[in-house]
Amino acid sequence: MILDLREFLKQQHRVSLKELATHFDAEPDAIRGMLGKWISKGKVRKMSLEANCGGSCCKCDPTLTELYEWVDKV
Template sequence: MILSDLRSYLKQQHRVALADLVNHFSMDADALRGMLGKWMSKGNVRKLSKETSCGTSCCKCDPALTEFYEWVDK
């Protein structure tokens, strides 16, 4: 996967959990964080606050993967 694949997916989904990215791209979370960091440094992606949730209350998600990212249109 390259950065443009990540960009396309984020643009399509607009807001996505790190767990979804891990599943979609079959990649390690830390590798994805690095790629997301590139887009964040350019101002195209922002990490959402912890108050943002998936909308369920099941608490079955790995807390390390419950980070949410959002594509920012410029």
């Protein structure tokens, strides 16, 4: 599944944790664990957002605003 995650990220380039969990029918924490492997290898980075959705209400689902990006090093 970790290789499938890699291929999906390469194709999509940037994707939310919610999209990943839905696509792979897995819990967000399980996906985070697999993402950690690619992050440690420098292949994926978690996108840092200043505010969840542009506001400060904190009502957004955090899995929608937690974005991951495949890093293509040249």
